Amino acid sequence: MTDPTPGRALPLEGVLVVACEQAVAAPLATRHLADLGARVIKVERTGRGDFARDYDTVVHGLSSHFVWLNRSKESVSADLKDPDQLARVRDLIAGADVFVQNFAPGAAERLGLGADDLRRDHPGLIHCSISGYGSTGPYRDAKAYDLLIQAEAGLVSVTGTEDHPAKAGIPAADIGAGMYAFSGILAALYDRERTGEGTTFEVSLFDALSEWMGFPLQYAAGSGHAPVRAGTSHPAIAPYGAFAAGDGVEVVFGIQNEREWERFCEVVLDDPGVATDERFASGSARVENRPALHGAIDAVLAGLTGDELVERLERAGVANARRRTLDEVLTHPQHEQRGRFVEVDSSAGPVRTLLPPITFDDGRTPRMGPIPDVGPGV
Known part of the structure; x- marks a missing residue:
């Protein structure tokens, strides 16, 4: 791992995060916490672990999604249906500052990992839940893959050309939810410094992406019609x-x-x-x-x-x-001159990756630790 500047620790050094996470949104939030110095213990399913490990094998045999989202974390594996292993996960959480989970709605509560149970015993705990549509409402139990949320929140309706709507080329709903979870955890840590109390909060992909749709929603509400899909053009500006x-x-x-x-x-x-x-x-x-x-x-x-x-x-x-291709972005002169690409370790060898966007002017560098394999049992 990259060492921070001597004499001054990274902002979240000493913070312990336990995450029962998979896919994109929750791992993105906790990776940003790890970048800033937090110790993140990722609890994965016994066997193959986080199913994002199997999305593809293009990075020296590893998944591009998993490489992006999981550096600097420690992995442990657990079968949460086994009472003994579940109890050991609860012991990990008992010593944590932050618990993050993105189980299906209601699953955490059935496992005894809901906020009411955990914060009753650990009132200083910050408990963050990430879901597709939130813990209430008629869509509470609906499947919530990124594409489905992009469709339900209207992003697909305003992206593409006049004849052909399109999804965003990145998992916009997952990224939005992950970033709101990250900022919510930071706010809760700050609040705990002042009050000594933990916080329970939730973030949904649908709420996050609906917030990002603020301009077209306001446009439609004010004008009575949606902005015209115009490719790279703008509905209200030309050229x-x-x-x-x-x-x-x-x-x-x-x-x-x-x-x-x-x-x-x-x-x-x-x-x-x-x-x-x-x-x-x-x-x-x-x-x-x-x-x-x-x-x-x-x-x-x-x-x-x-x-x-x-x-x-x-x-x-x-x-x-x-308008650059991805190959050109990988060699972009702005990245090259500023040294934005670095290597991190993995079991498949060094992997080239970008530094996180938060840059400290005092010389401290983010933690850029290895990408973990599925860890041992708890």
């Missing part, structure tokens, strides 16, 4: 999105105000008159006449290389980015 230069390089840019629009026409299109064309003379007019607008832009961009287009956008002061 906005990915545009191809003549050499096939795609560059993403968006015009934020009329001053930028005038500069874009003058410098990028080399035709100031386009800015005053009545079809394009205001933001709403450009949205209404988007096909004609794109045609005028594409005609100019066809004569430019990607580098030339970026140079003109920079000269015009228009924010822009390359």
Whole structure:
């Protein structure tokens, strides 16, 4: 593991987390806790362990999901249907500061691992439950895979093109729930420092993703209709999105105000008159006449290389980015220059992975410990 700066520990050093977790949301929350110094004991099923271990085998025989989510943790295995092994897990929790679980609704309570039972005996415990739809309501017991939550929360309805809705390419509902669980645990630890009391709270994937849907929900409630699916374009701004230069390089840019629009026409299109064309003379007019607008832009961009287009956008002061492939992100100059990729150990050998986003300016580095195999029995 990477050692923190001498003389100052990582923020969560000394905090013990026990997690009965699997898949994505709960492991993401606890991995962030481990990054910050917490000791995380991951309780897995006897045998194959967390079923995310079997999602694929592309990282030297390991699962890409599991590698992403589980570094720096200790693994133990347990059959929670066995009374003796369940009792040993309860003993682990008795010494913990935080307990995280993402069993099916009601399962923790049936095992005696619900908040009422555990916090009665350990009032300082922080008890976090993660579920698909929450512990109440008509969808309480519904299956809750990420795709299903993306559909129910409306994300699929606003993603993709006008003709083809699409799911997000990452598990957005799981990530959202994991991050709210992480922030909730941090808040509960802070509250316990002040009051001495633990906290019980829950996070659902549906609630997390519904919160992330705030803009389109407000848009629909205010306008009476949903934002139009427009690929990389924007329902209320034009031009906005990915545009191809003549050499096939795609560059993403968006015009934020009329001053930028005038500069874009003058410098990028080399035709100031386009800015005053009545079809394009205001933001709403450009949205209404988007096909004609794109045609005028594409005609100019066809004569430019990607580098030339970026140079003109920079000269015009228009924010822009390359639409990069994953291979290009893996070698992105920003990551390379800042040393953002490091190696962590695993039973399959070193694995290259990104440092977490929280960067301390005092030189402390996050814990980047090994990816565990399924641990011994409790």
